[in-house]
Amino acid sequence: MAAKHSQGEVAPVARRSRDSRRARRRFGAALASALAAASTSAWALEMDAGDDTPLPEGTNLAVLYYQHVERDRLYVDGDRVPGRNRLDSDIGIARFVHYTKFAGMTINPQFLLPFGNLHAKGDLSPLGSASGVGDLILASVFWLVEKPETNTYFAITPYVYLPTGSYDKNEALNLGENRWKGTLQLGYITGLTDKLLLDLYADVTVFGNNNDYGPTSATLKQDPLYQVQGWLRYKLTDAWDVRAGYFYTWGGETKVNGVSGDDRQRNTKYQVGTAWFYEPSAQVVFTYGQDISVESGFRERNRLNFRWLKVF
Template sequence: MMALLLVCPSLARAETDPRDYTLALAPDHTNVFVAYARRRTSADSQSFAQNISYFRYLHVLKFGDLAFVPVDVILPALDAQVYIPTATGTTTAHGSGIGDLIYLPTIAYSIKESESSVTYFAFSSYFRVPTGNYDHRRAVNAGSNRWQFDEQVVVGQRLLNILVLEALGAVSFYTKNDDAIAAGTTTRIELSQSPTFTGTVHVSADVTKELWLGASYYYTANGEVTASTPTGDRTATEQQSVQSLRGTVGIKPVAPLQLLLQYNTDIAATHGATISRFVGVRFSYRF
């Protein structure tokens, strides 16, 4: 395998939190502003520390039981230090900047079985535009210099107005990064990646009107990365899988506000994928 530029993995996959798609049940013309902050670390096959922020705005339209989110934009930002082993010890590479802009329209349909039980279905398309900071001479980049398209389907169930169950599946497609250099060399390469598949399950339950608890399981099968060089094609990164668990505490101090406190840890990885973990906080305001 070849050593490559590091792009923050958490910026590059379709990822949801518990109850994200209960917006399918929100009133017409609901607006939501969301801000995330996460501290991710790993000392496994890769050693790094990342501070990741996301800023998101979305608007919900309702047509009876049909919900449409025509405006949903996410702007990520990254500050990272990567610790790279060398023959004489360890060198530190640093990178920071704005990540690729994400446009995320969603359509959803809900079926109300009773006053306390609702089933909902949703489909989302992520359009990741290569607007982020990218420089092939740097080892760490917030941008990826390629387009990415994620297609996600969701089925959810709210029971007794207390318990929420969600199952999600997604597939990601990528265009080529035609401006990359293998780490430690001056060789120009073109990177292409096979599709990535993601599966997610969320379970959450209200403890009180102001407090809920959630647990999530994530499985990601990252597509193989191929590097095209003047001497031929080589496998840069094998197909890798990562399994993760996340715990969430949801706090609603007043009606328009919600605060999520989260801890996420990878529990298994294959073919050299790193085991990482993060602590995070997420603030949202509905109006």
């Protein structure tokens, strides 16, 4: 009887030990994939309202962005990971755009260069911080429909992300991804009234492999990531508008050496803000946003976006 009683006590202990190991592995996988995602979500492909409005041939734009994001919770497969898991980022983006014609169609070849820093806080403080340059982005909008009389435009935009950014496989935080990426986006703008405009965007991002992921040089793969965005703009004057946007992202599950991270996204967020041409050739845009719901990854508690644009 004593022997049976001892085995009965050991079995629950063994189960608890296995559950604890599984929980630690789950947290480790969730954290690794969330950190990788956060490195790029700092400059995720979130459009500003009006971005797909074409300008005359020969026009150039110099654009500078600043984005501050505070993340205060980590989720995996719908469950919040215990602890104070915080990650802040301060990211700048330098962008140059040139408008021209191709086969009678307006296009605007451009490049975007992210830079800045990531800083882990709370229980993640031991991960430290990272600073440097992100991956160079090449893109161009191709306008298939241009009807300025009704403020109606339809465009397609391919983006290519080059693995040129700062990356160290031995660091948990990186500004670069060490992999190629490609995004294809559709954009539609229409005037609902003389003062109210609707912007709709839908895109898919596909990922190359990172074959030097983590200290063991594992292989990171990721499923396609999908996103839809909608903006409403109300023109207070010809130079000043207020705006509100909604974003829904899904997909993008990662695998490290074939092992799933259980990190498929199904996340929603909002942004509100204003845009002002303080002179005919210069504009500022301010937006504030938060995540509404997060299936996997970090929750953005606060996002502050600032954009300065100069036409020349």
